Amino acid sequence: DAGITQSPRHKVTETGTPVTLRCHQTENHRYMYWYRQDPGHGLRLIHYSYGVKDTDKGEVSDGYSVSRSKTEDFLLTLESATSSQTSVYFCAISESVQAQKPQHFGDGTRLSIL
């Protein structure tokens, strides 16, 4: 299994509080992604990174920001959490999209916002 660690694995917080989720990889892969998964919506891309300090938006980026200061870490921040952001969040990594390498997923973070 790819060396991907997501933390925390579970979190319950209140509306309006800031939340940061961490994705740590030991594979030295260039690409990292954050997805959210909700019933009936499959996997939706929030943000992704194609290198240190290089990030771009996905299809559901509103209300989220990301940072990547090191190859191994990709942080997802909810500046002011809302109940609509209750979801399961998956981090994924890929060695190279151009070279047709797959993504590998972390175990997910279950986030509940009350």
Add this chain to the structure above:
Amino acid sequence: GENVEQHPSTLSVQEGDSAVIKCTYSDSASNYFPWYKQELGKRPQLIIDIRSNVGEKKDQRIAVTLNKTAKHFSLHITETQPEDSAVYFCAASIKNFNKFYFGSGTKLNVKP
């Protein structure tokens, strides 16, 4: 951008039967197509993939076919077993882009 559609959304088969899940894509520049299996409460896991220069790939009971002209690809599972029950996602990526585009998923139920 790319649009990947996946059918059916749910599929129920008897143990031992075959299961087929189909995906279509919109961008002819898509050139890589992985399939993921997600068991309840677990992470999506890669089960098989195919590149655009190949028409078919097989791995034991699982096979994937690709029709570039029609822009569709399919997952075939033969001799299904209860442990094949899961949600399956197809995906596509485009050369020189950095993203994967996922289908909406198929919930496969294999009845013993």
